[in-house]
Amino acid sequence: MTHEHSEFYGNDSKAAPAFATAVLAGLSKQQKTLPCEFFYDARGSELFEAITALPEYYPTRTETAILTQYAPEIAAGTPPGAILVEFGSGSSVKTEILLRALKGLSAYVPVDVSSSALALARDRLIRHFPDLRVHGVEGDFRAGLTLPVELSGKPRLGFFPGSTIGNFTPIKAARLLQVFARNLGHGARLIIGVDLLKDEGRLVSAYDDAAGVTAAFNLNLLERANRELGADFDIAGFGHKAIFNRSLGRIEMHLVSRTRQSVTVLGRSFAFGPGETIHTENSHKYTVAGFYNLTRGAGWIPTRVWTDADDLFSVHELVLKA
Ligand SMILES: C[S@@+](CC[C@H](N)C(=O)[O-])C[C@H]1O[C@@H](n2cnc3c(N)ncnc32)[C@H](O)[C@@H]1O
Structure with a gap:
């Protein structure tokens, strides 16, 4: 690398x-x-980080705990030389959990509309992972993804944490998953965090x-x-x-x-x-079964799901047929 x-x-x-x-x-x-x-301008990104530490705001700490517990399982089977593409990467704090478990990545590609969040994350990741290539993309994750030619043929692992999928109506969420499928390509996997109904x-x-x-x-x-x-x-x-x-x-x-x-x-x-x-x-907010239906309708196969003991939050693995 x-x-x-x-x-x-x-x-x-x-x-x-x-x-x-x-x-x-x-x-x-x-x-x-x-x-x-x-x-998510600079001030909004700062406030969102403060929200994630609030006692009432269970999603971030619950998703972080799930990712920490299951990172080796989630990372297993990722082909060498793959690139990790994160949609709506924000601070990229949760990403570090996966980056520590994923070996032999060619690059990490955070995609976000917030340039200030991308810049802050880049500075920290370069310090924590000096050998990792970080190729930030400032833009809308609903659009196509163009990567430099040396990265374009590599297998892709998608990451969409934070239950950002929940910001879309189910119809638009299904459309977004179809866009991710096109951007990640055949055989890709997507790890996606989804807040549960409670x-x-x-x-x-x-x-x-x-x-x-x-x-x-x-x-x-x-x-x-x-x-x-x-x-x-x-x-x-x-x-x-x-x-x-x-x-x-x-x-x-x-x-x-x-x-x-x-x-x-x-x-x-x-x-x-x-x-x-x-x-x-x-x-x-979704039930696990409700989210499976949404993903299947968008052409993905739900393969594994990890949840916490209180069923507050879920992390799903979806795959695309090769
Ligand atoms: C809820 S935060 C989640 C941040 C991080 N992934 C996490 O889990 O902590 C949503 C992030 O998605 C970004 N975002 C929202 N809509 C977007 C869009 N249409 N295209 C790209 N980024 C977007 C925001 O700027 C923000 O950083």
Whole structure:
């Protein structure tokens, strides 16, 4: 393996036109929305890391424990020279568990929209794994993946932890798994973390913690619009709300307008009534059987699943026919 710094450098500025388009379109809808991939600017990524350490937020520590316990099993059978492709890599902290267990990788390819998260992860990984080639890709994991020619023919192991799949409706999640199948190729494996359905109280408090960190994370979307688009959101005029939508099996996060108010973004004015919400995130929860059905419908074969003793979280292995 060669020692090489990631080919990735930069800041979050590339996202600005896409963010502007998304904010204007989202605030024009009947049910106002802001898409969740824009949570992760530098401040949002920092707040997300703080969320992962909260007592109420069981997903990160549970998934980390599952990965730690089963890393040798998960790594077994990975062909020598393979590349590890992580979709929505964020801090790449969980990745280190797999990287320690995987021997003879050609490269690690983190894919994320957040350039600041990629840069921080790259700096740390280069220190912890000096022989590992890290080829960061700043971009949307819903798009095709182009790799340098010397990496393009290598077998690929996909990694999609963090239950990021839950941010998509089941139909869009199935489409995303089809995109991953195309990007990983025949015979590939995908290791994917999926949060499990459980009692409502536990779910809601994970997304509405006592210290208000998730509220700050949600409100950062409005602060980001003020910073990057010159919008004039009065941050104190909005509150955070997390609800469990039982019929759709998902936690929804909203920003709630406390009063009648109007906000200007890029010269356009948007009116809010008292109690009106901006829907910012969905986090779908699955049973193991329900997730198997979703993956099969997307052309993957679910082969193994690892869970914790309390059935809070699941890590699945999916394979594509060679
Ligand atoms: C919930 S965090 C998970 C981070 C990390 N994988 C973990 O498990 O701790 C989701 C990550 O996905 C990234 N992300 C969200 N939507 C994305 C998209 N459409 N394309 C690329 N990255 C995306 C975010 O920037 C963020 O770093």
